[in-house]
Amino acid sequence: xxxxxxxxxxxxxxxxxxxxxxxxxxxxxxxxxVARGTVQARMDRLQSNGVIRGFGPDVDPAALGYPVTAxxxxxxxxxxxxxxxxxxxxxxxxxxxxxxxxxxxxxCRLVARSNADLQRVIDRxxxxxxxxxxxxxxxxxxxxxxxIIPLVEQxxxxxxx
Amino acid sequence: xxxxxxxxxxxxxxxxxxxxxxxxxxxxxxxxxVARGTVQARMDRLQSNGVIRGFGPDVDPAALGYPVTAxxxxxxxxxxxxxxxxxxxxxxxxxxxxxxxxxxxxxCRLVARSNADLQRVIDRxxxxxxxxxxxxxxxxxxxxxxxIIPLVEQxxxxxxx
DNA sequence: TGAAACACTGGGCAATGTGCCCACCCGATC
DNA sequence: GATCGGGTGGGCACATTGCCCAGTGTTTCA
Numbered sequence: 001x002x003x004x005x006x007x008x009x010x011x012x013x014x015x016x017x018x019x020x021x022x023x024x025x026x027x028x029x030x031x032x033x034v035a036r037g038t039v040q041a042r043m044d045r046l047q048s049n050g051v052i053r054g055f056g057p058d059v060d061p062a063a064l065g066y067p068v069t070a071x072x073x074x075x076x077x078x079x080x081x082x083x084x085x086x087x088x089x090x091x092x093x094x095x096x097x098x099x100x101x102x103x104x105x106x107x108c109r110l111v112a113r114s115n116a117d118l119q120r121v122i123d124r125x126x127x128x129x130x131x132x133x134x135x136x137x138x139x140x141x142x143x144x145x146x147x148i149i150p151l152v153e154q155x156x157x158x159x160x161x
Numbered sequence: 162x163x164x165x166x167x168x169x170x171x172x173x174x175x176x177x178x179x180x181x182x183x184x185x186x187x188x189x190x191x192x193x194x195v196a197r198g199t200v201q202a203r204m205d206r207l208q209s210n211g212v213i214r215g216f217g218p219d220v221d222p223a224a225l226g227y228p229v230t231a232x233x234x235x236x237x238x239x240x241x242x243x244x245x246x247x248x249x250x251x252x253x254x255x256x257x258x259x260x261x262x263x264x265x266x267x268x269c270r271l272v273a274r275s276n277a278d279l280q281r282v283i284d285r286x287x288x289x290x291x292x293x294x295x296x297x298x299x300x301x302x303x304x305x306x307x308x309i310i311p312l313v314e315q316x317x318x319x320x321x322x
Numbered sequence: 323t324g325a326a327a328c329a330c331t332g333g334g335c336a337a338t339g340t341g342c343c344c345a346c347c348c349g350a351t352c
Numbered sequence: 353g354a355t356c357g358g359g360t361g362g363g364c365a366c367a368t369t370g371c372c373c374a375g376t377g378t379t380t381c382a
Contacts, residue, residue, distance in 0.1 A: 004224065004225070004226040005225070005226050006225065014218060014220060017217070017218045018217045018218055018220075021215050021216040021217050021218065022216065024367090024368060024369080025368080025369075025370095026367080026368060026369080027368090034330075034331085035330060035331045035332065036331095036332090036369095037329095037330070037331075037332085038329075038330055038331080040369095040370085041329075041330085049224055050221055050223075050224040051220060051221060051224040051225060052218045052219065052220055052221075053219040053220070053221050054182050054218075054219045055182035055183060055216050055217070055218055055219065056178070056179045056182050056216070056219055057175060057178045057179055057182065057213045057214075057215075057216055058213065058214040058215045058216065058217055059175060059179075059212060059213055059214070059309045059312075059313060060211055060212060060213075060214050061309070061312060062211075063165065063210055063211040063212040064165070064166070064167065064212060064312060064313065064316040065165040065166050065316055065319075066312065066316070069259070070261075071232075071259070071261065071268055073298075085304040085305070088304075088305060089304065089305050091311075092311035092312045092314065092315040093312065093315075094305060095305075095307060095308060095309065095312065096303070096305050096306060096307040096308065097303070097304050097305035098230070098232070098300045098301075098302065098303050098304075099300070099301050099302040099303075099304065100231075100232065100298035100299060100300050100301060101298055101299045101301060102296075102298040102299075105298065107232055107298060107300075108305070109307075111312065135263075137261035137262055137263040137266065137268060138261060138262045138263075139259045139260070139261050139268075140259075140260050140261060140262060141259065141260040142257070142258070142259050142260075143246040143249075143250065143258050143259075143260065144246070144249060144250050144255060144256075144257050144258035144269070145257060146256060146257040146270075147256060147257065148220045148222070148256070150252075150253035151220075151222060151225060151227065151253045151254065151256065151272065152220060152225065153253070154253040154254075155225040155226055155227070158226075185338090185339060185340080186339080186340075186341095187338085187339060187340080188339090195359075195360085196359065196360045196361065197340095197360095197361090198358095198359075198360075198361085199358080199359055199360080201340095201341085202358080202359085
């Protein structure tokens with residue numbers, strides 16, 4: 001079993017990678033003041049740990065032509081969960097989907113080309129038998145974009161284990 | 162001004178990068194069947210475009226020891242927006258924050274070490290003067306993790322402009 | 323107390339990829 | 353008919369990678 005948690009060096013490495021993703025192993029080792037092999041080993045471990053899932057390109061939907069983001073809370077008909085999940089997964093504008101506690105609900109993140117287009121997306125999302133009701137909140141501002149650095153620093157400070 | 166939208170080759174490149182983030186420019190050019198310089202130019206353009214924001218490590222909070230995710234809807238006292246934003250930004254467990262239409266609200270994504278720990282996080286989040294009320298939905302399942310590939314394919318199919 | 327296990331260091335190697343050139347070609351534009 | 357933008361295919365020096373090694377300190381455990 002991989003021990004949860006990261007130590008201080010792991011933390012510094014992840015933060016460094018987050019801030020300057022294109023640097024290589026050698027440069028990272030210079031910045032961190034450790035040997036190259038150490039960085040190599042840490043990165044291997046972090047990835048096989050699952051702490052670092054990958055280095056996918058961070059694509060901005062707005063720059064793709066989808067500047068509108070919204071969150072939709074869905075109420076699902078009993079027993080229709082699997083069908084609804086499959087349906088939502090087939091809609092490209094659904095960027096993520098969670099099932100949550102509360103009203104036996106789902107929460108999904110949507111994007112659209114415009115407010116008018118959002119209507120089309122929502123119609124497509126809710127135009128499915130298993131969905132009883134949907135309430136949508138349109139995002140106006142994003143004061144804190146998805147981030148991980150503060151949490152990494154916290155986790156590193158708390159120490160491994 | 163950069164024209165919104167991507168063409169079919171951009172799309173294939175992004176999808177390729179998303180699936181195999183560690184491949185280099187040369188390998189990408191081989192896979193796509195184009196010259197290396199083309200890939201180089203496309204990547205430069207996509208990044209200065211803002212379509213690709215970067216290649217940050219994709220860190221899994223669960224593997225850091227924060228397996229619990231929740232979404233909190235916050236009701237804010239009039240005029241306290243800026244203070245609340247600053248307060249939430251100072252909490253590491255707040256991974257993102259949006260202001261939304263609806264009840265003049267905010268929506269934030271939280272993580273915690275456990276359900277019990279979530280209580281601590283929520284107390285910290287809402288223990289601030291400008292926040293009137295909070296309702297929290299704990300994530301049970303994540304049938305569609307944050308994704309971008311289907312949207313990229315859609316955008317590429319729709320063509321540039 | 324001794325031995326083994328582990329992580330890190332610092333170094334060396336061949337192979338590969340990178341950044342940066344160039345000349346050339348082609349289609350669209352004016 | 354010329355120009356321009358984007359793609360091609362090639363070449364170059366240089367840096368980096370992946371992989372090896374032996375040596376060292378620290379911790380763990382018998």
